[in-house]
Amino acid sequence: MEAITTALDSVPIGLANYEKQSIDSLDYLKDNKIYCGDARYLLRRIQPESVALSFWSPPYFVGKSYERTLSFQDWQHLLEQVISLHFPIVKAGGFLVVNIADILSFPDPSMPRIQADNIRNKKAKVTREQVVSAQQAYPEYNRYQLAAILGCSEQTIDRRLKNNNIRGGKYAVQRKVKLVGGLIDEWASRAGFYLYDRRIWVKDPAWENCQWHSLSYRSVDEFEYLYIFWKPGITLVDRNRLREREWGEWGSRAVWYIPSVRANQQHEAQFPIELARRVIRLLSAPNELILDCYVGSGTTAIAAIKEHRRYLGIELLPKYAELACKQCLRAHELEAQCDLGL
Ligand SMILES: C[S@@+](CC[C@H](N)C(=O)[O-])C[C@H]1O[C@@H](n2cnc3c(N)ncnc32)[C@H](O)[C@@H]1O
Structure with missing residues (x-):
């Protein structure tokens, strides 16, 4: 097994300089590693047609610490660019899977302040x-x-x-609500991908994060989407990837019930490993390369290790890249122990 390292010094961190870097003289990123840097830069360093499945959950534009500096415009550019950079690196017949909450709510001063009469x-x-x-x-x-x-x-x-603003306090700026799926589909189609399928991940209801439900008729946030895009080419269909029972329980089902990650002390927006394991098992074969260019705490990479796939993780923030790296080392050790039958 190759040593796992972060490349903390070798790539630019931060949003400003990713385009200025010359990538021609640099080697391709190596498998089974976590790299720290901006996805918009590092995706250009992945070997063309090498990724069987890219699965990630981007910043949602909901005010997390790692996205606070982004305007809505910046956020859209980030996602559009990252999606378009995927087309050359995903294998023909391979998949790009984006996990995102379908509805976005953000302050918009240009919007009329609708008054809720509670x-x-x-x-x-x-x-x-x-x-x-x-x-x-x-x-x-x-x-x-x-x-x-x-x-x-x-x-x-x-x-x-x-009165009170329907989506905020009495004096708060109105909040705009927007569907994200259409935007993602548009960017993916523009890049050359085709929408193949979508699944719904039903998680725990997030009452505490919901800023507006008590003053409106809107529902609480309790599910997210997985948008599955396909790059034209031959896709190997292997019905032996799952057991009969698994096909019935989740492989052929559109709605997946998986509890959210509760203890989020290490990372503020982890998705459950079961989510990543299902996507990986369904849409890739053993030893294929799985990419997560917003790898956070390393969940997708760990799932790839457990499912005997190769992985490549990219993360902007050094603290998360280091965390992902440590967790991958641990997962490799555990897998090695399993191989020895310990
Ligand atoms: C929603 S979280 C992903 C969490 C991950 N799925 C997990 O289970 O831990 C998004 C991650 O993307 C990282 N990120 C934000 N902008 C980035 C960029 N331009 N390039 C690479 N990573 C970025 C954030 O630091 C954050 O860790």
């Missing part, structure tokens, strides 16, 4: 219509004077006039 929280009986008519009758009155006329507090007047 009936259950109303303690005073005064209605918005009453406040508006009092205001029309006494246009020179401030809210304290209007409160005195209507027999309520000045906060009630303020609340009735402003």
Whole structure:
């Protein structure tokens, strides 16, 4: 087995300089390694037509620490570019699988501030219509004077006039909600891929992360998509990859129920190893090369080791690249022990 190292010194870290680097004189990235650097730079250093399956979960643009500097525009450029850089490196007949939450919510000052009239929280009986008519009758009155006329507090007047923003606090900027699947499909098609399939991963409901559900009719966040893109070419179909029972339970099923990773002390957005194992087992053969260019804590690489595939991981942040590297070493050791029957 080849030694596993991070290449922390050998590649640029950060978003600014990835395009300036000359890659012509550099070697291809090696298998069974985790590299630290920007995917937009390092993907250019992967051997063409070498990757059987690329599986990753990108920054979702939901305010995690590693994406805070990105504008919505930057985020779109990042994903579009990374997808297009995949086309030359994925084998003909191979797959690119993107795991992402299908719905995105981000502050948009240009959007009208829709007011939510939350009936259950109303303690005073005064209605918005009453406040508006009092205001029309006494246009020179401030809210304290209007409160005195209507027999309520000045906060009630303020609340009735402003109410709460439907997707944020009373004074918060409105939040725009957008479907992501269409964007990913558009970028992948532009790159030359074809949408092959999609699966739904049902995870734990994320009540604590949901910023707006109590003031709207929107559901809590509890599933994500896996968009599967195919590069034209012959795809080997091997029905022996899974047992009969596995085909029935998940291989042929569109909806996968897999609990979220709860203890996220090491990385703030890990996906479960079972998710990566299923994708790898379904869409690749033993010893093929699996890529994750947003490898984070190394989940895809570890799943590849367990499933006896080769892997290549790319991660921007040194702390996560180091974590992924350590976890891969551990997984290799465990696999070696298994091979010895220990
Ligand atoms: C959603 S997380 C992936 C988590 C991973 N699937 C796991 O289970 O640990 C996205 C990762 O992409 C990394 N990242 C963000 N921008 C990147 C870039 N331009 N190139 C490479 N990695 C990047 C982040 O640091 C983060 O670890």
